[in-house]
Amino acid sequence: MAAGNTTTTHLTRRRIRSIAAALLCATALQLAAPADAADEYRTVTVADPYIEMHSGPGRGYPVFHVVDRGESVEIIKQRADWFLVRAGRGKEGWVKQEQMNRTLQPDGNTFSVPRPSIEDFTNAKWELGVLAGDFDGANIVSLYGSYSLNPHVSVELWGSQILGNFSDGWMASANIVHETWPEWRVSPFFTMGAGIIRTEPKTTIIQPEDRTDEIGHVGAGFRIYITRRFLFRAEFKSYVVFTSRDENEEVEEWKAGFAYFF
Amino acid sequence: MESRIRILFLIAAIVSLSGCAATKSLFGFGGRDEPPPSAEPPGQVIDPQVERREIREPRIDRENWEIGAFGGVMSIEDFGTDAVYGVRLAYHLTEGFFVETTVGTARAGLSSFEVLSGGARLMSESERDFIYYNLNVGYNILPGEVFIGEGRAFNSSLYLIAGLGSTRFAGDDRFTVNVGLGYRFLITDSIALHVDFRDHLYDIDVIGEEKTAQNPEGHLGFTVFF
Numbered sequence: 001m002a003a004g005n006t007t008t009t010h011l012t013r014r015r016i017r018s019i020a021a022a023l024l025c026a027t028a029l030q031l032a033a034p035a036d037a038a039d040e041y042r043t044v045t046v047a048d049p050y051i052e053m054h055s056g057p058g059r060g061y062p063v064f065h066v067v068d069r070g071e072s073v074e075i076i077k078q079r080a081d082w083f084l085v086r087a088g089r090g091k092e093g094w095v096k097q098e099q100m101n102r103t104l105q106p107d108g109n110t111f112s113v114p115r116p117s118i119e120d121f122t123n124a125k126w127e128l129g130v131l132a133g134d135f136d137g138a139n140i141v142s143l144y145g146s147y148s149l150n151p152h153v154s155v156e157l158w159g160s161q162i163l164g165n166f167s168d169g170w171m172a173s174a175n176i177v178h179e180t181w182p183e184w185r186v187s188p189f190f191t192m193g194a195g196i197i198r199t200e201p202k203t204t205i206i207q208p209e210d211r212t213d214e215i216g217h218v219g220a221g222f223r224i225y226i227t228r229r230f231l232f233r234a235e236f237k238s239y240v241v242f243t244s245r246d247e248n249e250e251v252e253e254w255k256a257g258f259a260y261f262f
Numbered sequence: 263m264e265s266r267i268r269i270l271f272l273i274a275a276i277v278s279l280s281g282c283a284a285t286k287s288l289f290g291f292g293g294r295d296e297p298p299p300s301a302e303p304p305g306q307v308i309d310p311q312v313e314r315r316e317i318r319e320p321r322i323d324r325e326n327w328e329i330g331a332f333g334g335v336m337s338i339e340d341f342g343t344d345a346v347y348g349v350r351l352a353y354h355l356t357e358g359f360f361v362e363t364t365v366g367t368a369r370a371g372l373s374s375f376e377v378l379s380g381g382a383r384l385m386s387e388s389e390r391d392f393i394y395y396n397l398n399v400g401y402n403i404l405p406g407e408v409f410i411g412e413g414r415a416f417n418s419s420l421y422l423i424a425g426l427g428s429t430r431f432a433g434d435d436r437f438t439v440n441v442g443l444g445y446r447f448l449i450t451d452s453i454a455l456h457v458d459f460r461d462h463l464y465d466i467d468v469i470g471e472e473k474t475a476q477n478p479e480g481h482l483g484f485t486v487f488f
Contacts, residue, residue: 057417161428
């Protein structure tokens with residue numbers, strides 16, 4: 001078992017090292033080839049009396065230049081709610097989305113970046129989230145991905161790490177979720193599913209060896225639309241662990257977290 | 263009753279008779295707005311010969327992700343200070359908030375107990391590998407600009423982070439909470455330098471009784487927005 005641990009840790013270290021190396025290579029490549037993005041930008045014309053160019057993409061950055069009505073600007077990039085634009089004579093600055101939304105595209109239509117709304121929350125196909133909470137006294141950190149078959153029914157895959165005082169473990173499960181009122185901002189749901197749980201007792205505790213068991217669960221919770229593509233999710237699940245011993249274990253889990261839908 | 267129904271049918275029949283102009287205007291239907299038929303045939307209708315310009319809109323480059331690597335020093339409680347390095351991935355939600363995940367690794371040295379006792383070892387060599395991951399929420403609390411010399415200004419931001427994750431150390435995974443303060447210095451609009459100070463807290467019982475260990479870390483990193 002100690003030997004197994006050694007290899008795993010070494011593998012993990014090596015993996016982190018290779019990820020770091022790959023990242024460095026990727027960033028070096030990106031630095032070496034900055035020209036490819038510089039070829040073509042979207043151009044819009046100012047329709048308001050003027051738009052303000054700020055020195056940075058955030059609150060408080062001062063206005064250092066204004067672009068008058070009728071002049072056009074190139075959109076170089078977008079970061080959160082700010083656009084880096086280039087005006088005449090190569091002046092570059094950040095413009096807030098509200099002002100950009102009142103500029104005109106070459107075809108005469110208003111420039112607008114679609115902003116996700118509660119309808120997207122109801123109709124989104126995919127969802128990715130992180131939740132944390134309590135799993136029978138232990139801490140649990142979970143990552144999940146969800147795919148909606150229709151606004152009411154979706155299927156989910158979960159991976160969780162359980163960090164307790166006496167044992168650690170992993171859990172993987174698949175479940176089906178039913179939302180009765182998916183168009184509500186606070187949308188309740190019911191869920192059931194099955195999976196496996198791996199329990200590894202702490203090294204300082206003398207206990208039987210690691211074990212893997214099957215689990216089944218039912219649960220309920222709610223999803224709350226916050227803003228843009230984000231939602232808050234809180235849920236309760238009741239697990240049955242089908243152990244190899246005489247009695248099955250029952251475990252209660254409470255957790256909450258955030259998710260992103262797209 | 264019967265006669266009323268008959269009257270209704272009659273009215274319906276009259277209305278549906280297209281020839282009866284008087285009934286039509288009585289009930290408000292029909293072509294009252296019809297222009298009188300013009301005596302001369304309509305003139306040449308302008309046939310637009312302009313070709314519609316095909317406008318292909320280039321996509322806007324969205325740069326909300328930030329990826330990079332870092333290296334620094336980390337003090338592992340009871341086990342000395344050692345080099346730490348890792349990778350970072352962040353997503354900027356708004357101008358203020360971002361979410362971030364970091365993965366880092368360090369190697370624990372000997373505790374004073376192990377040094378003083380001579381040969382005794384609390385854990386194997388492989389268990390000294392310290393690996394952590396964290397999922398954090400960050401907030402740019404003090405965005406600003408830095409001036410270098412007369413004509414150069416760089417954007418920067420002081421941010422706070424807090425989050426949770428797990429640390430593998432001394433043979434076990436430990437639930438870890440981390441909080442920190444960082445400084446982001448943007449060399450260009452897409453490349454940033456970071457200086458971070460973070461504290462990783464977890465419960466550990468390797469040396470005697472269980473306690474909450476503080477593991478402060480300071481690192482220097484660089485990231486690219488994409």
